[in-house]
Amino acid sequence: MGSVTNELSPQLHAFIARQHVFFMATAPLHGGHVNLSPKGRDAFRVLDPKRVAYLDLTGSGNETSAHLLENGRITIMFCAFEGPPLILRLYGAGRAVLKGTAAWEELAPRFPDLPGARQIIVVDLTRVQTSCGYGVPTMEFRAERDKIIRWAEAKGDVGLEAYRQEKNLRSIDGLPTALGQDAKQ
Numbered sequence: 001m002g003s004v005t006n007e008l009s010p011q012l013h014a015f016i017a018r019q020h021v022f023f024m025a026t027a028p029l030h031g032g033h034v035n036l037s038p039k040g041r042d043a044f045r046v047l048d049p050k051r052v053a054y055l056d057l058t059g060s061g062n063e064t065s066a067h068l069l070e071n072g073r074i075t076i077m078f079c080a081f082e083g084p085p086l087i088l089r090l091y092g093a094g095r096a097v098l099k100g101t102a103a104w105e106e107l108a109p110r111f112p113d114l115p116g117a118r119q120i121i122v123v124d125l126t127r128v129q130t131s132c133g134y135g136v137p138t139m140e141f142r143a144e145r146d147k148i149i150r151w152a153e154a155k156g157d158v159g160l161e162a163y164r165q166e167k168n169l170r171s172i173d174g175l176p177t178a179l180g181q182d183a184k185q
């Protein structure tokens, strides 16, 4: 029923491309708060069978970036809400790629140009695990919310940068984020 490998098959790549939502979990090494975030929109890409990336938009917290900077550990989960049941967990080591870097220039064209883009989270996969997903209900997708886009447009580039400087430099446990580290340089 379930399987464990260390890379994404074309079938799993196709499954990912059909999903509207995914979840990412990270944690600090020594206590503190475990973070679990839902993410949506057309923002996830399989770069190759062992590497994936996600375009992250500006929000009030920046937990994933801080935890990745400290220890790199991340788990991403997709589950089928339509069609045959399946849960896919991607375990790996991640990092935040910031604007103004060569890696950003290389990766950004693969994503939609969304207002509020904050960083690209890149993950090298170490374990690709599927399980049955029988406990997940079926639900029909209706629409993306456009609230995050309208929120970012209303803030504008200058407002967003100020917002990130105010809110996104440290995790809730006080760990620096990649943006926080960048700000110090």
Ligand SMILES: Cc1cc2nc3c(=O)[nH]c(=O)nc-3n(C[C@H](O)[C@H](O)[C@H](O)COP(=O)(O)O)c2cc1C
Pocket: 035, 036, 037, 038, 039, 040, 058, 059, 060, 061, 062, 063, 064, 065, 147, 148, 151
């Ligand atoms: C406009 C806006 C949009 C947000 N969207 C999300 C979201 O899609 N997912 C989420 O987990 N938190 C969202 N949040 C809440 C925080 O940004 C949350 O603390 C942050 O996502 C946690 O850090 P992470 O994104 O690195 O996981 C949003 C907040 C704002 C202000």
